[in-house]
Amino acid sequence: MAQARQTFERRQLGLTMRRLRDAAGKTQSVAAEAIGKARSRVVQLEDGTATASEADLTTLLDLYGVADETERATVVDLGAQARRRERRGPHYDVLPDSYLRLADLESSATEINCLEQGIIPGLLQSPYYLRAVFGEAEGVLWKRGGKEITERIEFREHRQARIWEASKQPIMRYVITEDALRANMGSPEVMHQQLTHLLKLMEEHPSLTIRVLETTMYGNPLRGTSLTVFAFATRGAPIGYATAAFSPSAYFDDEDEVAGMLRVFHHIWERSLSRIDSQMMIEGIAKEL
CATH class of the missing domain: 3.30.870 (Endonuclease; Chain A)
Incomplete structure (x- = not known):
């Protein structure tokens, strides 16, 4: 995960990952251990001030028990958007759910x-x-x-x-x-x-x-x-x-x-x-x- 400035796309990803973690009943410390990062990096991810690699997101999805392929693909797409350079103009959410x-x-x-x-x-x-x-x-x-x-x-x-x-x-x-x-x-x-x-x-x-x-x-x-x-x-x-x-x-x-x-x-x-x-x-x- 790389330190990043908060953007709308990163905030969307962070809120989604927090919801999935809460639903799975996992702590931020457990999530951090799964991807080999400090707990502060998971906090930053969920706050929208850090991005995450596709590999780390996939590991977290496995940890959280997310089996639905559409939902997994949506999170991966959110991650790709979050890693891009900031762009101007409105954001149109065209992903599922x-x-x-x-x-x-x-x-x-x-x-x-x-x-x-x-x-x-x-x-x-x-x-x-x-x-x-x-x-x-x-x-x-x-x-x-x-x-x-x-x-x-x-x-x-x-x-x-x-x-x-x-x-x-x-x-x-x-x-x-x-x-x-x-x-x-x-x-x-x-x-x-x-x-x-x-x-x-x-x-x-x-x-x-x-x-x-x-x-x-x-x-x-x-x-x-x-x-x-x-x-x-x-x-x-x-x-x-x-x-x-x-x-x-x-x-x-x-x-x-x-x-x-x-x-x-x-x-x-x-x-x-x-x-x-x-x-x-x-x-x-x-x-x-």
Whole structure:
């Protein structure tokens, strides 16, 4: 392993290796012994400040009991990306199981700032709502009757558990547009459950603040789009994230680009209803159902 500056690609690799090690129940010392390195080198790898050779990654995958060939190939590809010279521009995650790497970033963040338009964000979705979301896509975005919908539901539930059941949660700021609260997702009963779920989350998790952007509000330069910015305190620079329906999701780690995303987020945050007024609006819409 060679000492390296933290980049997005190296951070992705590090978070993946940490998740696999934790799942295997192995310590960093055991991992270091397996590849003949000091424990500090495994720490650096998992922190995204060191790269790893293909041989070392393969040894660690064997140690962690990773048998799935697709998953092993993905880690090797991540390692190759991490060893390359830093490049500019957004990073498009086109490797398999990209949703797992999003969850790794999410659960390691100390702060999450998210603007979601037209839909309730994944972390905030209630059980019946998230099933309705994937139900609308079944038979359209993927074949009906396959295992994909089950896998997507299980992953989203796991992703939620990683945040809501954690001993220490990040500071979370969410802006949701009013039309998402009034949407016809599933049924009126599903929407009522979803709205009460939002209220319960805010009550149980002081680190979470939800603000509603009213439909009548002017000054939204991101109409029709969504964004998320993850911050990591002293453990790394913030990372921006933007989804797309028919192309890979894009990650941004350029300082100016991420600063611009945060600037737009706070612009919309200030134009949204306060926490208390947002709660009152959610309660009012729920009573209408």
